Amino acid sequence: MGTVPLLGDADLSPEARAVFDDIRAVRGTDVVNNFWRALAHDPPLLRATWERLKAVMAPGALDPLTKELIYIAVSTANGCSYCVHSHTAAARAKGMTPEQHGELLAVIGMAAQTNALVTGLQTEVDDAFRA
Amino acid sequence: MGTVPLLGDADLSPEARAVFDDIRAVRGTDVVNNFWRALAHDPPLLRATWERLKAVMAPGALDPLTKELIYIAVSTANGCSYCVHSHTAAARAKGMTPEQHGELLAVIGMAAQTNALVTGLQTEVDDAFRA
Amino acid sequence: MGTVPLLGDADLSPEARAVFDDIRAVRGTDVVNNFWRALAHDPPLLRATWERLKAVMAPGALDPLTKELIYIAVSTANGCSYCVHSHTAAARAKGMTPEQHGELLAVIGMAAQTNALVTGLQTEVDDAFRA
Amino acid sequence: MGTVPLLGDADLSPEARAVFDDIRAVRGTDVVNNFWRALAHDPPLLRATWERLKAVMAPGALDPLTKELIYIAVSTANGCSYCVHSHTAAARAKGMTPEQHGELLAVIGMAAQTNALVTGLQTEVDDAFRA
Amino acid sequence: MGTVPLLGDADLSPEARAVFDDIRAVRGTDVVNNFWRALAHDPPLLRATWERLKAVMAPGALDPLTKELIYIAVSTANGCSYCVHSHTAAARAKGMTPEQHGELLAVIGMAAQTNALVTGLQTEVDDAFRA
Amino acid sequence: MGTVPLLGDADLSPEARAVFDDIRAVRGTDVVNNFWRALAHDPPLLRATWERLKAVMAPGALDPLTKELIYIAVSTANGCSYCVHSHTAAARAKGMTPEQHGELLAVIGMAAQTNALVTGLQTEVDDAFRA
Numbered sequence A, B, C, D, E, F: 001m002g003t004v005p006l007l008g009d010a011d012l013s014p015e016a017r018a019v020f021d022d023i024r025a026v027r028g029t030d031v032v033n034n035f036w037r038a039l040a041h042d043p044p045l046l047r048a049t050w051e052r053l054k055a056v057m058a059p060g061a062l063d064p065l066t067k068e069l070i071y072i073a074v075s076t077a078n079g080c081s082y083c084v085h086s087h088t089a090a091a092r093a094k095g096m097t098p099e100q101h102g103e104l105l106a107v108i109g110m111a112a113q114t115n116a117l118v119t120g121l122q123t124e125v126d127d128a129f130r131a
Helices: A014-027 A034-039 A043-056 A064-077 A081-093 A098-121 B014-027 B034-039 B043-057 B064-077 B081-093 B098-121 C014-027 C034-039 C043-057 C064-077 C081-093 C098-121 D014-027 D034-039 D043-057 D064-077 D081-093 D098-121 E014-027 E034-039 E043-057 E064-077 E081-093 E098-121 F014-027 F034-039 F043-057 F064-077 F081-093 F098-121
Strands: none
Touching (some): A014 A034, A014 A043, A034 B098, A043 E098, A064 A081, A064 A098, A064 B064, A064 B098, A064 C098, A081 A098, A081 C098, A098 B043, A098 B081, A098 C064, A098 C081, A098 D043, B014 B043, B043 C098, B064 B081, B064 B098, B081 B098, B098 E081, C014 C043, C034 C043, C043 D098, C043 E043, C064 C081, C064 D098, C081 C098, C098 D034, C098 D043, C098 D064, D014 D034, D034 D043, D034 D081, D043 D064, D064 D081, D064 D098, D081 D098, D098 E043, D098 F081, D098 F098, E014 E034, E014 E043, E034 E043, E034 F098, E043 F098, E064 E081, E064 E098, E064 F064, E064 F098, E081 F098, E098 F034, E098 F064, E098 F081, F014 F034, F014 F043, F034 F043, F034 F081, F043 F064, F064 F081, F064 F098, F081 F098
16 A cells, blocks of 8 residues: 555565564564565665664653653654554553543644644744743 | 734733733743733633643643653644744753753654655554554 | 845846736735745746736635635644745735634634644544545 | 544543533534544543634634634645545535635645745745734 | 545546546546546646646756656655655656665655754754855 | 754864764865754764764765755755755755756645645545555
8 A cells, every 4th residue: 555565574685684683672572563564675774764763762861651652742743644553552562541642642732732823923932942 | 023913911901911810820930921922912812722731731640841842842843933942941941851852852853754754655554553 | 044035126037027017016016025036036936826826816716815814724834934924914904803813823723733633543534524 | 443442422431421412412413523532532631622622613703614614724734634524524514615615725725835935945024024 | 535526537527628638648648547536626726736737847957757756755744645655656657766766765754854853953044054 | 042052163072073073074164054063962863863864865876966855845845944944055065056946946836735735635545556
């Protein structure tokens, strides 16, 4: 259904196979989801995307669940259906409760609303907010 | 500079003044930022927006700082300059560290990138991600 | 400040000048706003844009003010600062009242909010809504 | 198919049921569309969204059909498939003719085009447009 | 599935039929894709869209394949699924190789990422970049 | 003006300084533009962004000017003012002519317009376009 066919495990180049092996090891599951199977047509792009994602989503000053909530927020604002689905699933796997999901959606909706109001009003930024 | 002039305290209708009083009380500051001074031209819209914002951003299943990070993420994806400025300031006031700010930006950037890749690939959602 | 300098009347090619003459005649004013002065670097693009705008915004099954409100709505959702400014001014010139402006903003904000909620929920379209 | 399952009437909490009753009463139909069935997982969010939508879309300085056209415009610019479907159906129910639909689309398309041109040119806002 | 039904060849008005004839002649194929079959409900909008598309996508200072790559980039950023599919197919028909497709996606993803980072940072434009 | 102050050369950490050295060497100029001076607050993010940008924008199956045109297209669709300015300057430095700039804008505008029309029509993807 996409603009490129999904690659099965048997169709992978050695470089793509090595990335899939790392995805499986890091995630502790045999499943490799469709995004990677589409990206696998371009092994360097697959590798660069996976390596960067792994680094960015690792625990740091923000915990992994918070990072997933931020990811869902961006994906929702960008209207990326696949990404909303996949990162909502990931957030649940990392412990997101139904209450947290509801509050996440409420904040996303509120932000979208005030973003639109400010843009329609073209309000000037307060001096106090500038770094 | 906006599409409506900003209202000073002396220009407010009684209904708008009551909302400004509540903003000052809840936030513990005399400053009322420009967004509310633009919205004050339409007191019912001002009131509805403030009441809803107050409810949505209150502590709940998600803590107030996490809610600000989500707000920044949506505002960034929507390209709302005013909102990025105001909610970055709010997040700092609620304790966001430079390290957290850097990781927030890294996640926002990563999400924007993979949103674009998935959209360009038109990847089909995995059955496992559907509720 | 833009990516191309604005052209003054003395800088126009004959083709661009003819378009400016028509803009002035149709609008009944000597002012030609900056958008056209930037587009004038590419006379065929200037002409095609003006001719199409003139046809689309003419009275028809929708009246000119309603068309301006729709234009503001799209421009706000797309985050186009110039367009929000110019079409808010145009709507006022066509009779938009402060009450109508307030309701326009309320609808734009509400739509942005429910757009975000639906996208976060990935709600399936009801069969009844399909043509 | 969504990120949460749709709730049937038998699955509703009392608070959600009360909102559904009001939706049915206000709209004069027994049908409650999928958006509300997804939101019903979070009864306070359901209630707040419905109450605000009811107020915003009521007749006022703008008539209900004009409000639906604005809603479609925002939803189209935001790429919300569900919302385009549901509000196009709502606009038809409120009397939108095929000619009006065609003109709506023409204005939306024109606005999207000039939004993009202005953004590519980064044209400075005319002083005359500032409030 | 859309907001209007698709028109078959037997359903066309004479004006729409004339546009379809030109689409077939210019493209050298009997196939007229669904976009035009939906637009055909509004023959003047159909004609204006086709005539402008034909002019814009013709060979000029940029070659037709480069124009398709730009079209895919915009469509991806705007999240238009139909357009990503149709213009990816068009780009392949004009010679886009898998390597070029991969690099196109990499640039689109990189741009989306840095767009988000700059917006989150609200970086001021360098004087050297202004026209 | 941004959400973080710009760092001067004297304020850089050793890791950030090494990235700036590479930017200067690769670009053959002493100027390091504001984006990098804002990102320099987070040296690992600075490094990862620069390394990836350098790889993505290098000559490959697409030439560097074509990549800049694609970058401008995405940045315009995303409404990133800074990015439109900086990549328009970069495209000119790589040889973009005024005629090419005009055609680029025309394609971007056309794509934005048909993206909006398709989204408003919710046209179903033709089977022939699916991979």
